[in-house]
Amino acid sequence: DIQMTQSPSCLSAFVGDRVTITCRASQSISTYLNWYQLKPGKAPKLLIYTASTLQSGVPSRFSGSGSGTDFTLTITNLQPEDLATYYCQQSYYTSYTFGQGTKLEIK
Amino acid sequence: QVQLEESGPGLVKPSQTLSLSCSVSGVSIRSSGYYWSWIRQHSGKGLEWIGNMYYSGSTYYNPSLKSRITISVDTSKNHFSLQMNSTTAADSAIYYCARAGPADAFDIWGQGTLVTVSS
Numbered sequence: 001d002i003q004m005t006q007s008p009s010c011l012s013a014f015v016g017d018r019v020t021i022t023c024r025a026s027q028s029i030s031t032y033l034n035w036y037q038l039k040p041g042k043a044p045k046l047l048i049y050t051a052s053t054l055q056s057g058v059p060s061r062f063s064g065s066g067s068g069t070d071f072t073l074t075i076t077n078l079q080p081e082d083l084a085t086y087y088c089q090q091s092y093y094t095s096y097t098f099g100q101g102t103k104l105e106i107k
Numbered sequence: 108q109v110q111l112e113e114s115g116p117g118l119v120k121p122s123q124t125l126s127l128s129c130s131v132s133g134v135s136i137r138s139s140g141y142y143w144s145w146i147r148q149h150s151g152k153g154l155e156w157i158g159n160m161y162y163s164g165s166t167y168y169n170p171s172l173k174s175r176i177t178i179s180v181d182t183s184k185n186h187f188s189l190q191m192n193s194t195t196a197a198d199s200a201i202y203y204c205a206r207a208g209p210a211d212a213f214d215i216w217g218q219g220t221l222v223t224v225s226s
Contacts, residue, residue: 091211
């Protein structure tokens with residue numbers, strides 16, 4: 001299996017800040033990297049697919065970049081509703097795997 | 108608007124079979140280009156992909172769970188199901204159904220259903 005390692009595991013920032021979450025794959029996955037937002041009691045939400053493509057309806061303050069093994073999710077102008085846990089996922093190999101998650105807290 | 112909704116028992120006894128169903132609305136489960144998936148999240152932990160199914164019957168399972176799971180589809184009811192046998196407390200989790208679309212990204216998810224394996 002491809003291992004996905006996210007950092008940091010927890011992150012705290014102020015409204016209006018710019019935050020970056022990184023995701024590293026144990027081997028090259030080209031750009032087959034997706035990002036999700038999870039909030040308790042709600043359906044998880046796809047934010048970014050193929051590393052940098054914004055899913056329809058997702059605010060443009062979310063962006064993604066990277067290829068190969070190293071990827072980033074950036075949130076600019078952080079909003080209170082961005083309080084959530086964020087996961088990366090590789091879809092290069094059918095045995096899909098996720099990162100361990102980054103819990104984002106708003107100060 | 109595409110929606111997915113999980114249903115099934117919230118409590119399963121150890122060694123028994125966990126059975127969940129996912130009702131799909133707003134799109135035909137026979138739509139080409141989509142896989143129908145199960146994913147779970149253990150309490151306070153990350154996400155684990157369980158398996159995918161294409162409406163034609165092709166299945167892809169997580170190797171670590173493959174011996175215990177079956178994913179099936181009922182196109183007449185527009186739903187798909189998960190069966191997991193020989194359950195233990197380690198199978199207690201929130202179970203999500205999801206649709207895998209372009210680039211196998213999970214673009215639509217259900218809200219999840221909590222399953223506890225306990226006597």
